[in-house]
Amino acid sequence: MNWNNLPTDSLQVAYLAVSALMCLSLVVSTLEHLGNRKFFLDSGVFSWRVNKLRSSFAPYPKLLSISDRLLGYRGTLILLTLRLLSVLSMLLGLFLQMKVGLVPATLLLTTTLLFNLRYRFAEDGSDQVNTLLVVVVCLLAFGQETRLTLWLGLWFLSLQMCLAYFVSGYFKLVSPQWRNGQAIFDVLNTETFGRPNMAELIQDKTNLQKTVTWCTLVFELMFPLVLFTPYPVVYIFFLGGVLLHGGIALVMGLNSFFWAFIATYPALWICSLQLQAVLGY
């Protein structure tokens, strides 16, 4: 590591931090996909044999034949392996040269967009955030990380995250099941997203259900204020986010949400600092 090469510019630091955290998030998610490789077989739940029928290539035999090779079982494993290698090489570049390499960025963007074609029907919120991160980080790398493009990319990420939290909070607010706290028990009581011990713990505890729900709801609705909140109060939002996503990972097993959402926080931090400078706090 070249210690003389450490960036002194906060904007550059934020971009590099987003890139490094994104790499961690992608390592977890790509390894999980590789761990699920048997489900990508033709007999599995992610079967390309069936998946391709709903793909946009279905009416075009030539495209279908190319996609069979690219997105079939072997192709998918190659795609995921290449994605993992590009992420690791990007991490290495970040550590050694303090920059996002163009070759890993190109490979990462290509493999991610291709894999999304394959996995479109099963993606979750963390996959959506990872896609945003990959496209933004790679496009900024292609633009040679100029100050203007860095600001554009990091503001775009920040606004997307403010939208994500606010929309999630708003649609909970308009739902009677969420407002009365019942929804949190309902979700934790399912086999798909919950846990029997957690469902038992909060069953019939209306006050606990309401408290957890309203804390989440208020946090999500207020999250866009992160951009206007002065230092050091702004860190309450980041701490709240870490606790929320950490809690969701612990209770619901949605571990990849933690990594993906936290990776966007350096962007929110720098945009918040810039807005405060503009507003003259």
Place this chain on the structure above:
Amino acid sequence: MGHSELLPFFFAMAYAIVLGILFTVWLVVTIGYQVPTSWTQRLKIYDYSSLISNWRFFAPRPIFFDYKMVYRDQLGDGTILPWQEVQMPKGKLNRVVLWHPEKRWRKAFFNIMRGMSLQRHLFKDLPAALQLTSNYLYLLNIAMGCPHAQGTQKLQFAVLISYGYITERPPKLIMHSKFHELE
């Protein structure tokens, strides 16, 4: 000398303008997509690489049920074996915070089942057409991939809804297939 200094000024500016337009359009489309109308949902059909995000996460209608899938085998002599449940892979509780690939199977399964459930209403006047939908084929594919008794010639599957760990409501049958030849 940094890369940015090597780039001619107008190229850097042009790239920034293109990015600015791209990010603005992307953000506006994502905002529009959060309001579930038929027009905004149609956008998703053309979103091949999942660039438009749905940020509604479990709201406004929370998930309060699980989909279950069962299947049964028919042997060559016509004997029909008892129903068996398709087992969901489950992650060990002590490691799901760090490593939880099983959640992806469950999410995919849930999405297929939900799609099937919606399509069942669309095709209620033409039930045979349901068999041509990708969700039906996914389910058939999953049932085919399950362990089968020696000598099985055909299989049938069914989809049920169950109402969680703690409930007194019995599971509800959503649909069942006809018998299909095992490949």
